[in-house]
Amino acid sequence: MNTDRKARWAVRQSALPTVVRPCPDCSGTRHRPSGKIRVNANGKLLDVWLLLSCAACDRTSKVPIHERVHVSTLEPARRVAYETNDPQMVRELTISRSLAARNGYRLDWTGTWELETRTPLYALDDPTPLEVVVGFELPAPVRVERLLALGLGLSRAEIRRLVGEGRIHLPMALDAKAHQDFELTIHGPGAVDAAKHSKLLAAPSGARTDLGRAGSSGPPQHLPRQAAATAGA
Helix, strand or coil, X not given: CCCCEEEEEEEEECXXXXXXXXXXXXXXXXXEEEEEEEEEEECCEEEEEEEEEECCCCCEXXXXXXXXXXXXXXXXXXXXXXXXXXXXXXXXHHCCHHHHXXXXXEEECCCCEEEEECCCCCECCCCCCEEEXXXXXXXXXXXXXXXXXXXXXXXXXXXXXXXXXXXXXXXXCCCCEECCCEEEXXXXXXXXXXXXXXXXXXXXXXXXXXXXXXCXXXXXXXXXXXXXXXXXX
């Protein structure tokens, strides 16, 4: 959509997710990345593990990344990242959904993200559409309704009303959890009323409704510059 009103929101990382799986030594189930990767070599074969620490007893456990893989099959830069405990590699492995699925644990994303908005003070009653591009710095599953409430500074009930009126157009359901980039459009009440009016004029006369009741809206509201969420979706 071509519009002069654009905004960018970013779901920023504030922490790494917690690995949820039983600890062999205690009743704890929550593990933090230790920041280390272990590489063992047996001739030309390598074993690589991500090391975790139990949040309850501090026991170190291992998550298999590669088992008996030939050294020639690994990119040199990746192998060096394993051997040097590269922080970006630790992050990549910790947030990996495929690694979690392969090893039978889940990731708890609570408290891992915050929403950063770079939105000028656009009025919600402006008829010109506002296109919002939402970018994800990490694949934390964020409920769309919560994201909109934070980004627009509105209650969830108000968000549901605007979506129901067609004022907010989404590429997914309002109760869905997004974890990758998407775009949404916010329309002013005038634009929605005009669209309804055009449909009413094009409809058979017997199917028209009372224009006086179509597209009523509340008082003008403004978008905030910033919103933050330190809890999960």
